[in-house]
Amino acid sequence: MKKFKDISEFENLLKDTLQGHSTPAPPDVWSSVAASTSQSAGLLSQVTTYFGSATNILKVALFAGGIAAVGIVIYTENTPEINPVQETQDTEQQTDTISSAEGTETENKEYTIATVSTAKVNTPNFKSQKTQTTTSKEEKSTDLTEQVSSTTDNAKNYTGDENSNTDKQEELPTKVAATKLSIIASNLKPCIGETVVLKSAEKGNWFVNDKPIATNCNLIKYKCSEEGLVVFKLGKEQNSTITTVYVQKFTASIISNKINDSEFSYSLDNKSIIANWFLDNVLQETNSHVFTTQIYQVGEHSIKAVPVNNSCAVTIETKTTIERKGSIEIFDVFTPGADGSNDTYKVEISGYENFSIQIFNPAGKMVYASQNPEEGWNGKLFNMGNECLNGVYATKISYTLNGEIPLTKNIKITLKRP
């Protein structure tokens, strides 16, 4: 036992010891401090709120029911097709009607032609060998039925298109000499699901992968459905020209790599892709192929990569689960008595950041306090004084297991001496 010469010697030791003393701060203090000081923390929470509400809006939209949702999707898909063509209001209505009517019929077709009015009529016409069976479709709008009925043959039908296309010819960015055919494609590397608009200065017959799809028109739209090369051919009399479009499919997934218990590295299997990385929906890293981060909190975490250099890219997500690292076992009976068993009251805890125990006697006086779970209470006042009497001792145990939130347990220990 160390003895002190006098109180001053003790005080000097105490001063030296306590001046540099450090107790791990409770983890929740930082969040309060950050919330009331950091501007960026405020901004972050605003962004989070925004994302939260955006998600909510999306959820509400999805809840609007199956049919409604399908309607929205179809409308959304059609909208960009309509706008560049600048159809009249009437034509837009037709498009909607036809799209929904043809939805099931065209599903299994090799390609879906979405040329607004031309294609709607053309596609079935090709199948039906230029007979007017299209008019038998009950679901067609009255407008369209009238239009189709009024056309005696396809040539007349296209004549209608010629009129609308005449306007557009003037808008074409490059005027091509009448003698030379050429195709202008809106996108040579589209993604699956995107629609490519192909224009020509001259009207002609269009072929996709050698299959005829439209005649005597100067604009078609092609909806890309599968990966690979698509060859568009425009023929007029003896002349013909081809344009190829490569439909891209975006494939990338996140490769997770565990560096150690709390450090993880994520990369994309597609080496050419760089992305912005989100951990639990908070932006962590920008424009990077690889993302390395510490994840400490126990539980499931979401890692999202939003690719930035690929137009076909979609958000990729993976999950990482952090297993529990610590454990605690608290007993409520204590029988000191030097009989070799249960002589010291100890909390069995492992894998922890913080631990503190305070024991109070039935009169409410503290009899033991420690931040060291190894030490244990031997039943004496602060392990040094008189033996404490049998009874129920209120005990406050605060702890933080690694990667978990801080917890405080108030329990009662029954002290029984034999």
Add this chain to the structure above:
Amino acid sequence: MSTSESHDEISLIKACSNGDSKAFRKIYEIHSGTMYSICLRYMNNEDEAKDALQEGFIKVFKNISKFKFTGSFEGWMKRIFVNSSIELIRKRKMHLDVSELNSNELPLTAKIETGSMDAEKMMTLVQQLPEGYRTVFNMFIVDGYSHKEISDYLEISESTSKTQLFKARKQLQEWLKDWF
């Protein structure tokens, strides 16, 4: 502290003055343990100590641009945390008058029989001192304030400060009588 660490600290402080929240986080990580220990010494329990710690760090962040690099940064911070602890004690309308202090029962009457004197035991001993004694004892013995400064901070007379220190010492001597 090595030169590189000092440079780090200076650049951290400067970054923090410019509102860099990451730098502030780093400062928090480096110093929160020591500062929490100070708050624990002054306050009655962990909850109060947490409040003092929080208030202190908010003050540090707001005032860090006023730090002039003339003394140690840690010393500057320590004063802030002692201040915020004392402010909180004062907010609880704790009066340091002698009659009240005398009425306090002494919670720890034990003789120290076993174990060595380590930091945790010292913390416990200090924490067990009645609040009035404890504040003066902490300020004078551990944190190096003079009786004049203590009397200004606590708005008590210098002689009260001295009396309380004397009583704190007496109390400790009683608890530690087997150690001398």
